Amino acid sequence: MTHIEYNDLIALAFDSEERRNVTSVHIPDTATKIEYSAFVNCSALISITIPPSITEIRGYSFLNCSSLQTLVIPNWVTDIGSCAFNTCSSLEMIDLPNTITDIAEGTF
Numbered sequence: 001m002t003h004i005e006y007n008d009l010i011a012l013a014f015d016s017e018e019r020r021n022v023t024s025v026h027i028p029d030t031a032t033k034i035e036y037s038a039f040v041n042c043s044a045l046i047s048i049t050i051p052p053s054i055t056e057i058r059g060y061s062f063l064n065c066s067s068l069q070t071l072v073i074p075n076w077v078t079d080i081g082s083c084a085f086n087t088c089s090s091l092e093m094i095d096l097p098n099t100i101t102d103i104a105e106g107t108f
Helices: 006-011 018-022
Strands: 001-006 024-026 048-049 070-072 094-095
Touching: 024 048, 048 070
Parallel strands: 001 024, 070 094
Antiparallel strands: none
């Protein structure tokens, strides 16, 4: 399994083999936040498109996404939680909007 719907990913165990093989994720436009640890240990995830409906990225959301290279955060995001992008060692580009009011300690 390399592509998965966001709601299905949340149900997978945090350390499962399925998570380590995910390369792409579809987040529906109806989602308003990325939950705690939603993409943790998705070590094959290279890039993700976050829909403009997202206003909050909770802590540890992308922890250990070691292949993540590009991230564009939409203009409506105001909060990014603790360690949200910690250990994203391949991250080359991140586009942060000026709407962010809170970036927690250890986010990057």
